[in-house]
Amino acid sequence: MNNRAGFLEKLESEVENCRRCSLYKTRTNIVFGAGPANAELMIVSEAPGFNEDQKGVPFVGAAGELLNKLLKMTGLKREESYICNILKCRPVTSNLENRPPRSEEIEACTPFLDRQIEIVKPNLIVTLGRYSASYILPKIGYSFRSMAGVHGKTFRGCLLNKAVTVIPTYHPAAALYNPKYKDAIEEDFRVIGRELEKLFNTSRLRCGLSDRLWQVQEKKDMKLPRSIRSRQPIL
Numbered sequence: 001m002n003n004r005a006g007f008l009e010k011l012e013s014e015v016e017n018c019r020r021c022s023l024y025k026t027r028t029n030i031v032f033g034a035g036p037a038n039a040e041l042m043i044v045s046e047a048p049g050f051n052e053d054q055k056g057v058p059f060v061g062a063a064g065e066l067l068n069k070l071l072k073m074t075g076l077k078r079e080e081s082y083i084c085n086i087l088k089c090r091p092v093t094s095n096l097e098n099r100p101p102r103s104e105e106i107e108a109c110t111p112f113l114d115r116q117i118e119i120v121k122p123n124l125i126v127t128l129g130r131y132s133a134s135y136i137l138p139k140i141g142y143s144f145r146s147m148a149g150v151h152g153k154t155f156r157g158c159l160l161n162k163a164v165t166v167i168p169t170y171h172p173a174a175a176l177y178n179p180k181y182k183d184a185i186e187e188d189f190r191v192i193g194r195e196l197e198k199l200f201n202t203s204r205l206r207c208g209l210s211d212r213l214w215q216v217q218e219k220k221d222m223k224l225p226r227s228i229r230s231r232q233p234i235l
């Protein structure tokens with residue numbers, strides 16, 4: 001098991017036993033997160049709904065279907081991104097309906113999200129909706145006032161000791177219930193697609209350059225310093 005996957009598994013078992021807020025009493029399953037432990041893209045949303053609570057997997061309902069389509073537009077498959085939420089348990093009303101997260105729940109649960117970010121080390125974080133944007137943006141030095149002011153913009157900063165780009169967009173459910181958000185969210189995912197393209201081109205370029213460097217060195221049979229001889233091409 002690679003280290004990052006191992007750390008995530010350990011953290012997930014911690015969340016399974018969590019009683020930091022009262023949502024443990026009504027949850028069927030925690031919804032920890034899904035995706036590769038070394039994903040370039042991390043999607044951070046709000047909280048599980050009914051379907052997610054039943055299955056223990058993020059975005060399996062109607063909003064999930066839309067998210068999959070939007071991700072497809074960027075050229076990335078859902079399974080290539082790491083998807084998680086601000087809250088790991090479904091927030092419910094006394095009638096067991098979905099409700100928005102409360103500040104004490106966010107405070108109790110976000111240390112788990114911070115650790116997920118530290119482990120996965122994504123280069124790009126896409127926040128869905130106001131709860132994740134208003135949590136992540138201040139962490140990299142930007143203030144959050146409204147979704148209208150930040151959606152589709154590219155914010156660069158340092159998060160938990162790592163350079164990161166953050167692009168906030170609306171929650172897919174907003175586009176499902178109100179068609180006025182549909183165009184905006186689609187346009188935002190085009191911005192996300194272009195950012196991913198830049199990210200992957202940069203890493204391919206770095207890889208290509210170093211491959212070429214090694215070929216040249218092999219041909220010339222150059223005597224390289226030990227530190228360079230033992231270095232592996234950047235992948």
Ligand code: URA
Nearest residue numbers: 045046047048058059
């Ligand atoms: N909405 C969210 O914010 N997260 C999910 O996992 C599903 C729906």
